[in-house]
Amino acid sequence: MTQSNSPRTLFDKVWDAHVATPESEASPAVLYIDLHLVHEVTSPQAFSEIAARGLKVRRPDRTYATLDHSTPTLPPNAQGERPYVSAAAKAQVATLEENCATHGIRLAGWESADRGVVHVMAPELGLTQPGMTVVCGDSHTATHGAFGALAFGIGTSEVAHVLATQCLLQRKPKTMRVTVDGALQAGVSGKDVALAAVAALGFGGGTGHVIEYAGAAIRGLDMEGRMTLCNMSIEAGARAGMIAPDEKTIAWLKGRRHAPQGAAFEAAADAWLALASDPGARYDKEVRIDGAAIAPMATYGTTPDTGIAIGARVPQARSTSDERALAYMGFAAGEATTNEPVDVVFIGSCTNGRLGDLRAAAEILRGRTIAPRVRMVVAPGSESVRRLAEAEGLDAVFREAGAEWRLSGCSMCLAMNGDFVAPGQLAVSTSNRNFEGRQGKGARTILASPATAAASAIRGLLTDPREFMDATKEAAHA
Amino acid sequence: MPEKFTTLTSKTLVLTQENIDTDQIIPARFLTTTRRDGLGKHAFHDWRYDADGGETNSILNEIDPSARRILVAGHNFGCGSSREHAPWALMDYGFRVVISTDIADIFTSNALKNGLLPIVVDGETHADLVAHEGQDVTIDLEQCEIRRGNRAPATFTIEPFARQCLMEGVDTLGWLAGKAADIAAFERARGEAA
Numbered sequence: 246m247t248q249s250n251s252p253r254t255l256f257d258k259v260w261d262a263h264v265a266t267p268e269s270e271a272s273p274a275v276l277y278i279d280l281h282l283v284h285e286v287t288s289p290q291a292f293s294e295i296a297a298r299g300l301k302v303r304r305p306d307r308t309y310a311t312l313d314h315s316t317p318t319l320p321p322n323a324q325g326e327r328p329y330v331s332a333a334a335k336a337q338v339a340t341l342e343e344n345c346a347t348h349g350i351r352l353a354g355w356e357s358a359d360r361g362v363v364h365v366m367a368p369e370l371g372l373t374q375p376g377m378t379v380v381c382g383d384s385h386t387a388t389h390g391a392f393g394a395l396a397f398g399i400g401t402s403e404v405a406h407v408l409a410t411q412c413l414l415q416r417k418p419k420t421m422r423v424t425v426d427g428a429l430q431a432g433v434s435g436k437d438v439a440l441a442a443v444a445a446l447g448f449g450g451g452t453g454h455v456i457e458y459a460g461a462a463i464r465g466l467d468m469e470g471r472m473t474l475c476n477m478s479i480e481a482g483a484r485a486g487m488i489a490p491d492e493k494t495i496a497w498l499k500g501r502r503h504a505p506q507g508a509a510f511e512a513a514a515d516a517w518l519a520l521a522s523d524p525g526a527r528y529d530k531e532v533r534i535d536g537a538a539i540a541p542m543a544t545y546g547t548t549p550d551t552g553i554a555i556g557a558r559v560p561q562a563r564s565t566s567d568e569r570a571l572a573y574m575g576f577a578a579g580e581a582t583t584n585e586p587v588d589v590v591f592i593g594s595c596t597n598g599r600l601g602d603l604r605a606a607a608e609i610l611r612g613r614t615i616a617p618r619v620r621m622v623v624a625p626g627s628e629s630v631r632r633l634a635e636a637e638g639l640d641a642v643f644r645e646a647g648a649e650w651r652l653s654g655c656s657m658c659l660a661m662n663g664d665f666v667a668p669g670q671l672a673v674s675t676s677n678r679n680f681e682g683r684q685g686k687g688a689r690t691i692l693a694s695p696a697t698a699a700a701s702a703i704r705g706l707l708t709d710p711r712e713f714m715d716a717t718k719e720a721a722h723a
Numbered sequence: 724m725p726e727k728f729t730t731l732t733s734k735t736l737v738l739t740q741e742n743i744d745t746d747q748i749i750p751a752r753f754l755t756t757t758r759r760d761g762l763g764k765h766a767f768h769d770w771r772y773d774a775d776g777g778e779t780n781s782i783l784n785e786i787d788p789s790a791r792r793i794l795v796a797g798h799n800f801g802c803g804s805s806r807e808h809a810p811w812a813l814m815d816y817g818f819r820v821v822i823s824t825d826i827a828d829i830f831t832s833n834a835l836k837n838g839l840l841p842i843v844v845d846g847e848t849h850a851d852l853v854a855h856e857g858q859d860v861t862i863d864l865e866q867c868e869i870r871r872g873n874r875a876p877a878t879f880t881i882e883p884f885a886r887q888c889l890m891e892g893v894d895t896l897g898w899l900a901g902k903a904a905d906i907a908a909f910e911r912a913r914g915e916a917a
């Protein structure tokens with residue numbers, strides 16, 4: 246591959262290294278995919294498609310599957326039967342098990358200690374590495390961009406393309422740099438940055454673009470916070486979000502099972518650091534956000550770009566769609582959303598189901614109980630997260646506070662496994678989408694951070710977590 | 724393989740709401756299928772059916788879908804999840820064309836692979852289509868034109884490869900599989916045994 250000497254972005258470097266056939270006026274580039282992640286919901290029709298054509302999976306060694314979306318989060322009964330929501334959900338899981346067995350694809354299935362929500366599991370295992378191209382039949386694949394990978398969601402037809410050819414037909418997207426300067430305030434997490442960024446960009450503001458997040462506030466985030474931020478890039482319509490690898494990235498990956506080991510790791514680390522955008526590299530669009538001004542955020546509407554500081558007033562509707570959203574949520578313009586009783590609190594998902602997220606929530610809940618009216622469900626992002634959390638006693642903190650402690654899975658994030666919010670109920674959720682009915686028909690969703698979710702569970706009202714953080718500190722000092 | 728598409732004349736259905744996401748187009752609880760077909764009955768399910776399963780007064784329950792094959796929708800259509808079930812459901816319901824002032828990336832890609840034509844138009848063209856709901860509109864993929872009545876045709880752009888695939892019924896997977904030699908060469912150049 247020939248490369249010009251002009252400064253390149255992180256995205257350019259990863260893109261250039263994966264072009265098997267360059268694009269032309271007539272046809273898109275053939276882009277090589279390093280890691281293809283698969284789950285039970287968006288893959289069955291793709292496997293049928295390649296089977297119908299007599300095609301094989303080209304690189305089972307670059308393919309990794311898990312069960313997460315339609316899986317129950319309650320344990321099996323005494324007969325060992327899992328409480329699937331329907332026969333169809335059970336059949337869907339069985340179909341992936343069969344397809345993986347047929348094609349020699351590794352599956353983190355029910356018996357595996359590695360099983361988890363696809364975007365939590367793959368980084369944990371070291372499958373996701375800087376500079377890779379990563380795809381999955383799932384729009385939150387952007388999560389993996391936190392490692393400096395080019396990672397994006399694809400549809401089922403494209404899942405078939407990657408299974409059969411390890412490649413995709415792609416036009417080169419545009420680039421956008423979102424710079425978040427300054428230091429984040431105490432009590433402000435990666436989720437708050439994500440909600441602030443999506444609000445700044447607008448719901449479709451990233452369409453056609455790959456975002457690179459840069460700036461002091463981004464470098465200050467830990468890897469989990471970076472994953473949370475990249476995860477929600479799709480909520481601004483962007484195909485992917487990326488962050489240049491640094492020493493934090495390297496430290497996080499070191500020793501992970503599928504990461505290079507020993508001397509190979511040191512060599513890889515040097516190559517990873519070199520992926521950072523060159524000075525003077527150009528972007529199609531630039532956006533700046535003052536990180537120091539971000540407060541704990543929560544959404545008031547039915548799109549993820551409606552995040553405002555907790556306690557701030559709901560803005561006036563500017564369209565009939567805004568009016569519809571406020572009517573659905575039961576909020577009025579000019580009022581705060583902190584007076585409406587909360588029915589459900591959900592902590593989990595590929596956005597905020599990692600160990601650090603559970604720790605942040607548990608820290609607030611420790612020694613406290615949730616409001617009697619609140620139902621709180623905690624679904625760890627993976628079985629590994631669940632084990633680590635239990636080893637620290639976090640499960641006990643949640644249980645003693647009055648929350649339900651579940652097996653890992655997508656659970657109430659998309660409510661297709663039987664975990665859902667009832668019609669009309671108001672949920673504070675650490676997941677990523679507050680669409681009408683996303684968490685169940687008629688469910689009303691407020692998106693927020695794990696700390697905010699925990700604080701809201703205690704009060705039974707949407708609550709700024711700093712109210713409890715200060716109290717915790719005072720108690721510690723007393 | 725996409726259904727071929729060259730020209731279509733049909734009446735429009737207008738849904739002006741902005742940000743119609745894929746959870747509205749097909750709620751997640753209908754994704755447990757392992758097939759592509761039969762999803763039309765769940766298209767816009769929660770708009771069309773109330774809590775007891777009874778039909779609402781949604782226009783989607785009142786029209787004859789076979790006579791309204793062009794959906795004109797509000798800004799940022801198809802945002803949200805990557806589920807290809809969304810275009811499958813829309814096509815099974817009866818649509819062949821979706822027109823909006825902005826359409827999400829993954830939805831566009833998914834729609835094109837199935838022969839559902841996503842068209843992004845300017846605000847003026849959109850306003851005209853909204854104002855003339857239910858009238859006959861011609862979508863001409865060869866000329867990349869939208870024609871309505873005596874109004875001057877509006878042009879649209881579409882990625883050229885996708886257009887060719889739609890017009891000729893090219894099978895994208897077959898085309899990509901035809902690049903096997905290039906793909907193998909790429910793997911060898913990286914020092915991998917294919």
Ligand code: SF4
Pocket residue numbers: 313314362363364383385594595596654655658659676677
């Ligand atoms: S947790 Fe939610 S967003 Fe993440 S993969 Fe599962 S359903 Fe999708």
